[in-house]
Amino acid sequence: MKIGLVSLGCPKNLVDSETMLGLIHEQQITITNDPAEADLIIINTCGFIESAKEESINTILQMGEYKTTGTCKYLIITGCLGQRYAEELLENIPEADAVIGTECYEDIAYVIQRVTQGERFIMLESLKKAELAPPIPAPRILTTPDYMAYLKIAEGCDNCCSYCIIPKLRGPYVSKPFEQVLGEAKALVDKGVKELIVVAQDTTRYGEDLYGKLRLPELLSELNKLEGLKWIRVMYCYPNNFTDDLIEAFASLDKVCKYVDLPLQHASDRLLSSMNRYDTKSEVEALLNKLRQRIPGITIRTTFIVGFPGETEADFQELKAFVEAQRFDNAGVFSYSQEEGTVAADLPEQIDTQIKEERFHELMSLQAQISEDMHHNMEDMILEVLVEGCDEENPDLVFGRSYKEAPNIDGSIFVENAGSVQAGEFIKVKILQGFTYEMVGERI
Structure with missing residues (x-):
């Protein structure tokens, strides 16, 4: 039997896909990159915002066609869309044989066995949930170039931003044990990985649940000792947990890239409060000033949401002025997506789609000019x-x-x-x- 896997969405999802591939390989099952020759296809979906859901559905339907045009006999849907809409997917997509949730990646061999025996089912709870034994790192088959890999240090999220469905799909924040993360990192570096990219829903919260304190600075210090590793890049940092110790780690550890990924979402205090974000605009400005003062050569990337419920023209102009003043190296912009099951979905004053699109393009245009200016300033560097x-x-x-x-x-x-x-x-x-x-x- 040959199995193909399609991974959609974020790097955290990609790590889950690589884990499933590793577990499949352990079963001595052949893995193929060509869905046309696969007997079983797994789609690891994203369900974060509307555009991601559309991409996931389209991919599921495309892969389902291989049941007619290829050798595919079985189709398994997993990931955030599967967790969120399991019953609807199994009911409305006859090509699907199983829908499994975000807890069940390490049960993939069991799921494959049931599917190939003719069962059609939903599985949202892991067989291993009740186990008390320390977690054993699952094997991974890297799908990234052999010189880089993602290192996921936690599952879930406790931030509960009002626009975000992730805590409901991924559960509460659970840090991986410190020694397990170090072991995974060492194994990756031993394979030739030169750039480790540290990911989680919130990397800055790492360790708080397990150890009662934030341990990302300590983790970076230990990763910095790995021989053969060149770069450590940290993604998904939250401003409220960006401590002085973490700033010092970025400033002093030679392998840690002076690159801070800091999603800020907005600059209006009223909207930040409505989003259930922890920081005010002035607190964020103070942090940005401190980062730039203490980390020479720092690059700052961020993300913003436009069209959040209640966003007035004055709010949007405040955001534009903030972006103009801060001059971020890179910024991603998202139009607000009204996601059922989130607090923000039920807020009054939902913004018209056309206004959201106009604000999206206006802010992207501003950031594009800033990025171009920043790149011009790097000439001769x-x-x-x-x-x-x-x-x-x-x-x-x-x-x-x-x-x-x-x-x-x-x-x-x-x-x-x-x-x-x-x-x-x-x-x-x-x-x-x-x-x-x-x-x-x-x-x-």
Whole structure:
């Protein structure tokens, strides 16, 4: 039997997919990248916002067609959409044989066994939930390039932002044991990984539930000791838990990228309160000033939501002024998505779709100009670049990232006259030109 897996959504979901692939491989089952030749297809879905749900449904239907056009006999739906709409999916998608929830990834071998025996079912609770034994790290088959990997340090979320369904889909915040995380990291580095990207719904909260204190600074200090590791990149930091100890870790640990991913969502105190965010605008401004003062060369990435219920034109203009004043290196913008089951979905003063789209494009346009200006200001700067590939027609033109760019969400650096170099190597590059989403440089 051959099994194919399609992973949608965020890097945290990708780690879950890699775990399932590892467990499938342990069963000596063949894994294929071609769904047309798979006997069983697993779709690990995202259900965070409306666009993600649409992508997940479309992918499920596309994969379901292989039951007619390919060799596929069984279809398993998992991930956040499966957790959220299990009954509806099984009822309305006849091609689906099983829908399993976000607790059940490590039960995938059991699920496959039941499905191939002809059962059609929903499973939302893990067989291992009642086990008291210490968790054993599940095997993973990396789907990222062999020089980088995601390191997930926690499951779930306790923040309960009013617009977000994740706590209901993923449960409360549960840190992985400290030694387990270190063991996973060491195993990845031993395989040749040079960049570890630390992820969780909230990385800054790490350790609070298990140890009664925030242990991300300590974790970064231990990861920094791993021989062979070059970069440690931390994503999904919340401002309320960005302590002085964590700032010191970013500033002093040589392998920790001076790159802070800090979702802020808005600048209006009234809306921040309605979103159930912990910080005020002035508190965020104070943190940003401290980060820039204490971490030389820092790059700050953030995200914002426009069109949240009750957002007035004055609120939006306040957000624009904040973005203009802070001049973030990179920022993602989302139009508010009214998600059933969230507090914000029932708030009055829902914003018209057209207004949300206009504000989205206006803020994106502003940030694009800021990013272009920031990249122009980097001309003549010398950066260390992780090579990720080369142009098919011109092998001397390679592309990669510096510490200032995270994979998939930030831009690339294109390097001319790079010479003989392989993906995963680090080279010194002088920036020649900066554009909105990319830069061009030459190897030195």
